[in-house]
Amino acid sequence: MRRYGKDADEDDIRNRPSRRGSRPRTRIRPAHEDAAEGMVLTVDRGRFTCLVEEGSRREREIAAMKARELGRKGVVVGDRVALVGDLSGEDGSLARIVRVEERDSVLRRTADDDDPYERIVVANADQLAIVTALADPEPRPRLIDRCLVAAYDAGMEPLLVLTKSDLAGPESLLETYAPLGVRSVVTSRDTLATEDAEAVRELLRGLSTVFIGHSGVGKTTLVNALVPDRQRQTGQVNAVTGRGRHTTTSALALRLPAAKGQESGWVIDTPGFRSFGLSHIEPSRVIHAFPDLEPGTANCPRACSHDEPDCALDAWVEAGHADQARLYSLRRLLSTREAREGD
Numbered sequence: 605m606r607r608y609g610k611d612a613d614e615d616d617i618r619n620r621p622s623r624r625g626s627r628p629r630t631r632i633r634p635a636h637e638d639a640a641e642g643m644v645l646t647v648d649r650g651r652f653t654c655l656v657e658e659g660s661r662r663e664r665e666i667a668a669m670k671a672r673e674l675g676r677k678g679v680v681v682g683d684r685v686a687l688v689g690d691l692s693g694e695d696g697s698l699a700r701i702v703r704v705e706e707r708d709s710v711l712r713r714t715a716d717d718d719d720p721y722e723r724i725v726v727a728n729a730d731q732l733a734i735v736t737a738l739a740d741p742e743p744r745p746r747l748i749d750r751c752l753v754a755a756y757d758a759g760m761e762p763l764l765v766l767t768k769s770d771l772a773g774p775e776s777l778l779e780t781y782a783p784l785g786v787r788s789v790v791t792s793r794d795t796l797a798t799e800d801a802e803a804v805r806e807l808l809r810g811l812s813t814v815f816i817g818h819s820g821v822g823k824t825t826l827v828n829a830l831v832p833d834r835q836r837q838t839g840q841v842n843a844v845t846g847r848g849r850h851t852t853t854s855a856l857a858l859r860l861p862a863a864k865g866q867e868s869g870w871v872i873d874t875p876g877f878r879s880f881g882l883s884h885i886e887p888s889r890v891i892h893a894f895p896d897l898e899p900g901t902a903n904c905p906r907a908c909s910h911d912e913p914d915c916a917l918d919a920w921v922e923a924g925h926a927d928q929a930r931l932y933s934l935r936r937l938l939s940t941r942e943a944r945e946g947d
């Protein structure tokens with residue numbers, strides 16, 4: 605499908621001026637029909653690492669840059685792209701990204717709540733793993749709520765990963781999130797090497813999952829346990845860009861190990877990305893994640909915040925169509941859109 609958005613086609617208009625002036629341009633672009641498909645694994649200062657011929661014996665990572673005709677269109681981790689040029693993946697080779705395929709999902713963020721400039725962080729991810737320590741540092745439910753809102757807004761399934769269970773129990777947190785029906789898994793460092801990593805991997809199979817967590821919650825420990833050859837994977841990536849292992853600040857896609865015949869999956873790590881500014885969130889997209897409540901909004905006033913006296917959801921719940929705890933949870937989530945100290 606072609607996109608007619610602001611940054612879609614203006615660039616080839618500029619690059620391919622018509623000799624006959626105002627002759628209407630065809631929107632069919634015959635060039636690059638032979639382009640290879642790839643998936644973006646990392647982005648580092650204008651250089652992209654892409655995986656091509658995924659799943660075949662010729663699968664390889666190649667370095668690429670954006671073709672000029674893409675103009676300012678963003679290319680992010682998880683994007684499926686079309687590549688031309690030197691696809692060998694050999695040292696010093698560089699391909700060009702000539703097209704970004706339509707995205708199934710986009711995880712966005714603004715740097716903070718009053719920042720109007722919204723960035724897409726990851727494309728085509730299915731799941732958002734919200735990593736929270738049960739202690740040291742203390743869980744921050746409001747932060748979890750903000751991550752949930754971001755997941756629902758993006759059309760991604762949330763997953764709570766509760767770490768450091770050797771320090772505190774998960775009961776009260778799990779109780780808070782029970783009405784939301786969020787999937788969860790509890791881990792501790794001592795058992796991560798054995799049963800825990802496999803339990804988490806089970807929830808990631810066949811999916812592309814973005815991991816987010818506040819500093820110190822044990823996200824690195826967790827991701828390293830899930831992807832034991834991470835060092836190799838990231839080392840390889842940076843051999844291409846020629847930079848050190850720890851300099852990547854953008855998201856980074858890592859493949860989950862899988863036994864033969866088992867489906868794999870992608871772990872997308874997000875170094876230095878710890879929370880979400882939520883100013884761009886649409887309440888209607890969040891309510892979409894509450895199919896039991898959504899029909900109850902039919903009688904709401906226009907542009908209802910769903911947290912005002914005329915909101916029809918109270919009557920909907922009183923009539924027994926949905927659970928009070930669900931409405932309470934929805935309102936709590938929607939209220940996180942207002943920034944507060946410490947977010």
Ligand SMILES: Nc1nc2c(ncn2[C@@H]2O[C@H](COP(=O)(O)OP(=O)(O)OP(=O)(O)O)[C@@H](O)[C@H]2O)c(=O)[nH]1
Binds near residue numbers: 770794825
């Ligand atoms: N007690 C306990 N400590 C843990 C556990 N998992 C990780 N830690 C410790 O918590 C600290 C932070 O772990 P990291 O994995 O570096 O946490 P992170 O979320 O990546 O934090 P940043 O590196 O700041 O992004 C380290 O000292 C870990 O050894 C756990 O299950 N139990």
Ligand SMILES: [Zn+2]
Binds near residue numbers: 901905911917
């Ligand atoms: Zn309402």
